[in-house]
């Protein structure tokens with residue numbers, strides 16, 4: 149046995165998947181007050197901010213959305229907006245023209261198909277331009293209070309490290325994690341997939357980072373089959 153593996157907690161060293169109920173309960177205590185980090189005042193702003201967050205950070209999105217929503221408040225205003233002006237507004241995020249077209253098209257579709265209201269309906273949301281399964285889950289989970297796992301890069305990475313899945317496809321990760329939570333879900337709010345996802349994201353940003361996970365400080369180390377082994 150190597151010196152590194154000899155220092156690993158016994159449960160983690162067994163290689164068994166981490167108990168999802170215990171993970172959820174510990175993350176709930178650690179990441180108190182977890183919520184989406186995208187600033188918003190209503191469902192429309194959350195939807196647009198989530199669409200804009202593709203391939204950039206929440207912090208950067210929060211820097212452009214106050215100006216965006218101040219100039220074009222609501223779907224009716226954004227649907228009529230000049231595309232070049234919106235492009236200028238979102239340019240700091242990169243791919244400004246693409247993002248502008250996307251959120252203008254999204255606003256128009258909301259007006260035409262839903263009278264400007266964001267629907268609490270998975271299929272209807274996924275039919276909107278630029279909206280996929282993850283974005284729909286973020287909005288329905290954070291705004292409408294649904295229990296839905298939004299699989300981003302952090303949730304995928306942690307789920308693999310915790311032994312809940314070997315998948316990389318987000319839909320397959322989601323199915324594996326939901327099955328694991330249903331099998332193990334005995335913790336404080338393990339069944340609340342929205343909150344579990346938000347806490348996994350925070351843990352991924354602060355502790356279990358992609359390149360340098362801080363296993364020595366991690367509250368999940370005795371449960372995690374990757375403790376001390378993750379790159």
Ligand code: SF4
Pocket residue numbers: 306309310355356357361362363366367368369372373374375376378
């Ligand atoms: S930081 Fe280490 S122990 Fe904690 S979840 Fe990540 S890989 Fe597992």
